[in-house]
Amino acid sequence: MEALQFLVAKDSKRQSVYALVGDEDFLKRYARERIISVALGEEDPSFAVSVYAGDRLDFSTVRNELETLPFLAPCRVVIVESADKFVTDNRPALEAYFAKPSRVGVLILDVKTFPENTKLAKALPDAAKIACKAPPAYKLPPWCVDWAKTAHKKKLAMNAAELLVELVGTSMGLLDQEIGKLANAVGSKAGISVEDVDALVGRSKAADVFRIMDAVGEGRPGEALSILQELFAEGEDPMAVIGPLTAQLRKLATVGRLHFVEKIALGPAMDAANVPKWDKARISCEKQMKHLGGRRLLKLPDWLVEINYGLKGGNPLPERVQVERLVVTLARPREDAKR
Known part of the structure; x- marks a missing residue:
């Protein structure tokens, strides 16, 4: 499933394992937040979410964490960042876990690649494989317009969005930062114009x-x-x-x-x-x-x-x-x- 589709889905069902696949950190960050929201609902994530670095992690640590009963939360969420090496080193153990996952844990694997022809990928439903890759450049101006409205409550003109992408590039995280700066800079104005972008955004x-x-x-x-x-x-x-x-x-x-x-x-x-x-x-x-x-x-x-x-x-x-x-x-x- 594409990350942008996952982020706006209204009927997401909690999965036992998620793979966040790709190199767009902005999408991964928001997808992670969305998964935690789906898994925990209104409960405080402070006591229910654990984050590990995948380059120096053994599977037993992750498994024990996933099997630990959560405190004041419906489940426990374990996030493995930069998990490509972790997946490679623990493939048989992960295959066994995917077949019979914990009933009280949610595992999130943050990876650059997750080939569809592997047993691991085939074991996960499409809803659990979130593709976190930036859209093609021509789709970014419309996304900027939607994101400005959704996240910053501002109307971004399409020609302003096109100029913004031209100036900033295709990094969604940088585009989000610039839209936030523009929203603050225009103050009470309802919209952000191409003149605002030209005056306030630096050139890459x-x-x-x-x-x-x-x-x-x-x-x-x-x-x-x-x-x-x-x-x-x-x-x-x-x-x-x-x-x-x-x-x-x-x-x-x-x-x-x-x-x-x-x-x-x-x-x-x-x-x-x-x-x-x-x-x-x-x-x-x-x-x-x-x-x-x-x-x-x-x-x-x-x-x-x-x-x-x-x-x-x-x-x-x-x-x-x-x-x-x-x-x-x-x-x-x-x-x-x-x-």
Whole structure:
């Protein structure tokens, strides 16, 4: 079951074992709170919830805790954090426990992976396997709108939500923090506007890369280089810039290959490359495609290999200069462009 679906379900039935699977800590935190609420109802969790680190834990400790009668609560909840090693080391014991779990205990395993083809995964119903993975980027603005209303009692405009995701990135925890800050900052105002987001939310490295790529798409090498130099002047490491820049260029390279080589229409090609579906992202991608042209788009994978090799010591030029040269190469007009 998807975590967002689990969090809003009104008829959740208590399970003996839960697996919180994935790498989105925000969803795991709220899913854990939801499980505790389902398991304990209105009772105080202070005496009924135990938390263990899974990297240094033996199964007998967990089993004894799960079998201990709860104090002033309907059951005992045992949470094993970072439980991948614990699961691997105690698989046979867990398989036996899953087959006959404690009647007074609820076990929550917080894991990165939980393969569906294992006996453990097959032993749990879908309702007990909570997928805690961030939704695709294009689904995050609508989620931000819903979350602002639900958690912070504010109406977040959709264009403000789109800008928020562009500025902050796809971490749901960071998005929640920024929505909370915005809700406090606007005070008694009922809503949060795009102007509020633009004025109050800081830009992430990914957002700065979007600005660089927007300048590239407009064919403005001077502006693209100026943004990049601002980052370096602020002390940003070239390796920290090249990461999100490379991610964007890989998407463009994929769109270019699908569109120009495999003759797939631009919209489906963007879908396949995981280009966000909100209007601004699609328009920017199309501008960058048009500016670069088929020849340069098809060269992008080679250029990315080249700069990756160069930044790892394969090029004697300073790292900063290598990144600047790549940006200028991208932003300058096409050789075949009309003059």
